[in-house]
Amino acid sequence: MPAESRTLAQRLMRWETLILGLIVVAWIVGAGLSGDFLSADSFTTASLDLSEVALMALPMALLVVAAEIDLSVASILALSSACMGELWNSGQTIEIIFLECILIGAACGAVNGFLVTRLGLPSLAVTIGTLSLFRGLAFVVIGDQSVTDFPSTWTDRAFGNFGSTAIPNTMVLFGVLAVIFAVLLHGTGFGRKIFAIGANEEAARFSGVRVKRIKFWLFVLSGAVAGLAGVVISLRNSTAAANVGTGFELTVVTAVVLGGVSIFGGKGSLGGVILALVLLGSINKALTLSDSISSYWIQIVTGTLLIGSVLVPNLAVRAREARAHNFHGRRQWPWRTRVDTSRPQEESA
């Protein structure tokens, strides 16, 4: 259906343009609120603060496109951080520990993936459970202790900028992963299968897509990146502890949904998610720097944007439908069939 995919592309294009517009607004407002906003330093700190959320948003975008969700990412991050601290205390080489933490994250993701794909459990419920489980395990591993004596070569790297630029090293890491994920989602058959699964899982299965296997690996990927994010946050703060990143899961989901990925799957682009991250970072920084506006507004603005990002396009569709409805001049029930309160059900033809 080339016509339909074109309109979809047009819509995504419009959505991304809209976020770009909001970013410009945020920058203008930010510059107006504080003279420090449009500076290299403010870019560095704003993007550093968002490093882990940004990393975890990449695989989350793929999962949500496949109509699944992983709320346990922040807890995997914490478990990774806790294990990193304990492993470092046990005297292992730091580079080996990095790998181990990523593997631990991947194992956590495999647990999620197993429960969702093999036992057929809803990912929302499963990952609320593992959110608690993995965070709990993080506390079991390290307790309320923290480990702070990581080698300064690595903590400096995690905290520092790339060469003499104002770009933090963590953002370079994010950039590399973002390119890989973008190619994966938008440039490969694997990515097209992810969209197919999200759009209609049944149809995808009947066309030979190995739905369960792909979903399983998406959860593993999400866990591995969360494990990596755990390493990054531990190095960046020079602290490994079990309570790091509490609530990050909600920020990650916010970035993905704000980026135009449909929570019901099948729609979205990684470009949108990256722009949404820029927008969230800009709002955060602008309101933090401002003296006149309380930084409490960050949450209010974020929440409103999140709802607005889905509400406004919906209302536009609704207005169009109402016009079409008037045009036909009679009441038809199908005009209300597209209600987003339900997951799209596959019709058995």
Added chain:
Amino acid sequence: MSAQTETASGGAVAPEAGAEARRRTDVIFRVRELGIVGALGLLILVTALIEPRFVEADSLRNLALNAAIFAILAAGQTLVLVTRNVDLSVSSVLALSAFMAGTLLSDHPSLPIPIVFLLGMGLGAAAGALNGFLVTFGRVPALVVTLGTLYAFRGLAFLWTDGRQVNAETLPDSFLNIGTGTILGIPTLALIALVVVLIVGQYLRDFRSGRELYAIGSSPEAARLAGVRTDRRVLSAFVIAGALAGLGGVLFTARFGTVDATAGNGYEFTVIAAAVVGGVTINGGSGSVYGAAIGAVLLGTITSSLIVLKVDSFWQQAAVGALLITAIAFDRWIGLRLDAALRQRSARRAG
């Protein structure tokens, strides 16, 4: 899913077959609720055998106190979950209502306490109405709406409190007694929770509009075609959930006395976990308020019994997560068994 089969069999099959299927599903639902009661009983028994003081009146009173607010929130969450929606914003609504109750009573100690409760529930209902309106009229997925309002309401709470906090010393004793006092040896808070759970539970179980929530959760489209006013029902589910979160907020203030903008932070997942452990499915159409309330008691009891058993408190959270996963895996297993049983039966009939 079990629930879909339940409503489908209740409505579509011939009357006597429907009655039989209903009996069968009733048995299974009872198994589900009995299962959680059994798990709770076993947990208390084992803990009591190891540490007899666990079942002394004081300790049991504490259990009831800790579970009360969660049971009320879980009752509201059940209504929303049953319609195949979710309300993540309850914790933020709780914070707003808790702070409102605290400031009102600090500034006007003579204010009648029922008025404070009404205002708290009214505030919660308004917040719930906003959620429900965005979900039904705005057609925004509930997960997105309530994630947004979770942030927005929490932000409002921070803005409103502006770093201040309400302290127990400034609150009237008659109000604090609701949170800490007892009637005939039973904590007042637990009695309130019991009444709320019974009312909401009976509403969902026996009232037409309550049953319609199940129909919506099983198949929104079928419910609409059957003449259920789905938008109105979903909206009312959110309003009730919001009002109960508001009530939870007022009770939070009565219980703890100290309230700031972080009140109830992170409760959203605990409340959903309680409901899901109690047999409410996240995909809607199945579960009961009673199950959810017992789920809340079970989660609270696990925490207390781990403390009593001197298990490292760090294991608590992990245990709660493991229990939640076990519960949904168990639900899935029951659902598969039920589907198989119903299929077999209808095959026998057809043959």
